[in-house]
Amino acid sequence: MKILVTGGAGFIGSNVVDTYIAAGHKVVILDNLSTGSLSNIPDGVTFYPVSIESKDMDTIIKIEKPDIVNHHAAQKSVPASVENPLYDLHQNAEGFLNLLESSVRHGVRKVIFASSGGALAGDAPIIPTDETYVPRMISPYAIHKYLGEQYLHFYAVTYGLKYTVLRYANVYGPRQVPDGESGVIPIFITRLLADQPCTLYAYADQPDGTTRDYVYVSDVCRANLQALTHGDNEAFNIGSGTEISTSAVYQLIADLLEKRSIPLNRAGERKGDVKRSVLDIRKAAEKLDWRPNISLQEGLKRTLEWQQQFLS
Numbered sequence: 001m002k003i004l005v006t007g008g009a010g011f012i013g014s015n016v017v018d019t020y021i022a023a024g025h026k027v028v029i030l031d032n033l034s035t036g037s038l039s040n041i042p043d044g045v046t047f048y049p050v051s052i053e054s055k056d057m058d059t060i061i062k063i064e065k066p067d068i069v070n071h072h073a074a075q076k077s078v079p080a081s082v083e084n085p086l087y088d089l090h091q092n093a094e095g096f097l098n099l100l101e102s103s104v105r106h107g108v109r110k111v112i113f114a115s116s117g118g119a120l121a122g123d124a125p126i127i128p129t130d131e132t133y134v135p136r137m138i139s140p141y142a143i144h145k146y147l148g149e150q151y152l153h154f155y156a157v158t159y160g161l162k163y164t165v166l167r168y169a170n171v172y173g174p175r176q177v178p179d180g181e182s183g184v185i186p187i188f189i190t191r192l193l194a195d196q197p198c199t200l201y202a203y204a205d206q207p208d209g210t211t212r213d214y215v216y217v218s219d220v221c222r223a224n225l226q227a228l229t230h231g232d233n234e235a236f237n238i239g240s241g242t243e244i245s246t247s248a249v250y251q252l253i254a255d256l257l258e259k260r261s262i263p264l265n266r267a268g269e270r271k272g273d274v275k276r277s278v279l280d281i282r283k284a285a286e287k288l289d290w291r292p293n294i295s296l297q298e299g300l301k302r303t304l305e306w307q308q309q310f311l312s
């Protein structure tokens with residue numbers, strides 16, 4: 001198949017690109033390099049340094065005629081969306097709508113959409129949270145991801161454009177870079193490697209910080225592979241199904257790096273942060289034939305190896 005990957009120069013998108021190429025697919029990348037890197041793009045792959053909200057994007061889809069659009073381009077920071085909801089709306093909702101219009105216009109068969117299970121579940125009363133939970137969103141990032149999902153339904157019903165929504169938990173692994181606000185694992189690793197203290201944002205009634213569900217990037221890539229042929233017009237949680245506190249993740253990393261003596265600073269809660277989050281992943285097992293393979297301990301070891309190599 002020919003697949004256009006938006007955000008293919010970024011962390012998850014570039015790993016998905018590698019997976020698709022290894023499976024024998026032809027890949028084209030569209031990415032404006034706002035957070036992605038040219039070094040993530042494999043030699044020989046056609047790359048367009050273009051924004052999804054631009055007119056050029058339509059020309060690219062017209063020329064390339066992909067069978068599938070795999071959409072990973074986005075503003076990915078929850079705190080940034082709280083700071084600037086309009087910017088998030090422009091990038092994550094209007095940009096996606098633009099992409100969907102072009103997809104319909106030029107005969108794309110299916111769109112695979114990187115959504116967020118953690119953000120959509122918000123402070124859901126049922127934990128682990130499954131896909132039937134009607135989101136009560138607490139950040140513009142989550143609202144705009146959900147809007148994207150609703151638009152997919154509209155285009156499927158109205159124009160027959162197929163889709164699969166992959167609602168990720170917290171993804172981590174090689175090529176994830178700390179951006180100061182999101183990506184707690186690379187933030188902890190980078191700071192501890194430099195012997196700098198880390199900060200834990202905690203609640204009075206949850207002193208070990210927020211809880212999350214962490215999924216290793218190679219497992220996420222397999223879900224993107226399965227979505228090429230499974231799960232039409234449905235949404236799937238892609239996570240580990242295991243809840244762990246931020247302070248426990250910190251301890252695992254500090255132990256692996258043998259940096260237990262560096263103190264952990266504590267601060268209050270951050271706006272927009274979901275307090276507890278873990279996804280129910282049974283639907284993906286049933287209908288996508290997908291299960292995570294990599295434990296958090298193993299994934300952290302691999303991530304550390306990559307990061308030490310990358311930083312040296």
Ligand SMILES: NC(=O)c1ccc[n+]([C@@H]2O[C@H](COP(=O)([O-])OP(=O)(O)OC[C@H]3O[C@@H](n4cnc5c(N)ncnc54)[C@H](O)[C@@H]3O)[C@@H](O)[C@H]2O)c1
Nearest residue numbers: 007009010011012032033034035036051052073074168171
């Ligand atoms: N990392 C996670 O834990 C996580 C969890 C849930 C969902 N997601 C979603 O997965 C996707 C990829 O996230 P990531 O962590 O790899 O982030 P990333 O920032 O590494 O990747 C995003 C890529 O999209 C590109 N991009 C951003 N805006 C663009 C635009 N308007 N036009 C074209 N390219 C643009 C960036 O340059 C970058 O290469 C995003 O949609 C994100 O919301 C990520």
